[in-house]
Amino acid sequence: MAGHRAILQSLDIDVAAVMIGGVRYTRVGRCQAPYQTMVGSVSVERSLYRQSGERGGQPGGRVVDPVSLRAGVVEDGWLPRAARVMAHAVQQGPSREAEASAREFGRLPYSRASFERVAHLVGALAVADHQDIEDALIDAVEVPEEA
Known part of the structure; x- marks a missing residue:
């Protein structure tokens, strides 16, 4: 499982802001999340981003997880x-x-x-x-x- 964890952590992006599809997203925090593999669940710390200027609960306020996006989760x-x-x-x-x-x-x-x-x-x-x-x-x- 250490291999899965290392690969998933390498997909994380830990910067203040990212561009996704030409839209700026700002980091709102870092937290652990479970990912289900063929051999079981592995927990990885990753950054979460929200579209800049948006707040949670608003239409554009959904949180984006780069690890999930990059891994095709x-x-x-x-x-x-x-x-x-x-x-x-x-x-x-x-x-x-x-x-x-x-x-x-x-x-x-x-x-x-x-x-x-x-x-x-x-x-x-x-x-x-x-x-x-x-x-x-x-x-x-x-x-x-x-x-």
Whole structure:
């Protein structure tokens, strides 16, 4: 887990302000946050930023976590590979079986409810990208003349 922690901490940005998508964000603090990996949860201290001039509770006042953005974290701390594998396991069978199989393999030590929730989150992300994925496949695949 030390390796996961070191890699995640290397993604942190600890400066007074950052530019994200051409918008200035100001650091509002540093705190610990859990990130879920294939082998368990690891806690990392990271900076949090809010759009400059905005306050919490306002439309532009949401907090941005650079570690999560840079790592491609799903929802509230699920690293991409862990989320993808959990969703795949639930796709193969019920979440109870996914949890039991993961326990047997010594990986993904999370509850059945977590498997269920993460699978739905990944599914929602796939649905959101559905049209872009279909367009890319249409562009990439050539239909044979005899088809």
